[in-house]
Amino acid sequence: SQKIEQNSEALNIQEGKTATLTCNYTNYSPAYLQWYRQDPGRGPVFLLLIRENEKEKRKERLKVTFDTTLKQSLFHITASQPADSATYLCALGSSGGYQKVTFGTGTKLQVIP
Amino acid sequence: SQTIHQWPATLVQPVGSPLSLECTVEGTSNPNLYWYRQAAGRGLQLLFYSVGIGQISSEVPQNLSASRPQDRQFILSSKKLLLSDSGFYLCAWTGQNYGYTFGSGTRLTVV
Numbered sequence: 001s002q003k004i005e006q007n008s009e010a011l012n013i014q015e016g017k018t019a020t021l022t023c024n025y026t027n028y029s030p031a032y033l034q035w036y037r038q039d040p041g042r043g044p045v046f047l048l049l050i051r052e053n054e055k056e057k058r059k060e061r062l063k064v065t066f067d068t069t070l071k072q073s074l075f076h077i078t079a080s081q082p083a084d085s086a087t088y089l090c091a092l093g094s095s096g097g098y099q100k101v102t103f104g105t106g107t108k109l110q111v112i113p
Numbered sequence: 114s115q116t117i118h119q120w121p122a123t124l125v126q127p128v129g130s131p132l133s134l135e136c137t138v139e140g141t142s143n144p145n146l147y148w149y150r151q152a153a154g155r156g157l158q159l160l161f162y163s164v165g166i167g168q169i170s171s172e173v174p175q176n177l178s179a180s181r182p183q184d185r186q187f188i189l190s191s192k193k194l195l196l197s198d199s200g201f202y203l204c205a206w207t208g209q210n211y212g213y214t215f216g217s218g219t220r221l222t223v224v
Contacts, residue, residue: 004156034212043203043215044157089157091212101213103157 002028004104006090012110013080021075021107023090028102031095033066033073038087038106047088048075080111115140119204119216126223132177132191134219136204139185144206146187147213148179151201163187199223 005024013019023033032051036044050057050066050073057064063076077084087108093101116139126132138144148160159172161179169179176195180188187204204216 036212041218041220043205043218044213046212046214049212091157100159100162102159105154105156 002026002092002102004028004090004092004102006088006104006107008105008107010108010110012112015080015082015111015113017080019077019080019084019109019111021088021090021109023073023075023104025071025092028071028092029068029094030092032093033064034091034093034101035062035064035073035075036089036091036103038089044089077109080109082111082113085109085111115206115208115214117204117206117214117216119219121219122217123220124222126194126221128196128223129193132189132194132198132221134189134202134204134221136187136189136216137185138187138206141185141206141208143184144208146181147205147207148177148187148189149203149205149215151203151218153200157203161189194223196223 003026032049034049035047037047038044048059048064050064052068061078065074087106089103089106091101091103119136145164147162149157150160151157161169161171163169163181166181177191199222202219205213207213
């Protein structure tokens, strides 16, 4: 069955450093991958989408890579700030439209001042 | 701009009682609408999705049902709640070139 793995342990990082979160998947050939940010008690907020034919995408301090051979996506936050502290979810979607995606369980990031 | 409204924010209901959660979207027409549930420490589980009025697809057979009486209204219901129905319920919609836009969620506790 399809499986998405994100590091279930929290990631603690010093302010100003680059945070790198990992999303691995098995038994899946996604057409695209998304990253979301979720704060406690709130709904996830969409950050970035990267398609299977794209290797890298950037948005301000965010960078996402997508390696369909390794079946892995890396999510980087450069010059991290305490305000970046949140849980980050990856989600994989199949071709045929943006109708359904499968979400990972998320990784909690804590940026320490 | 598009907005999504979801209510109530929190709800405490006894076992066996009915449930009705409502979600409305503004600023778009014919959106794809979704109901997700997030249990503590677990990922988002897709419950229902709808591509149009009266069109509901169920992902997980369970104690819940969904309806879409209007283009921008999506309702999640249950006739009799179970303890296992407790969780964080999220409504969402998708556009053409963006990811999901989620509502603020409803924290349901069944006691």
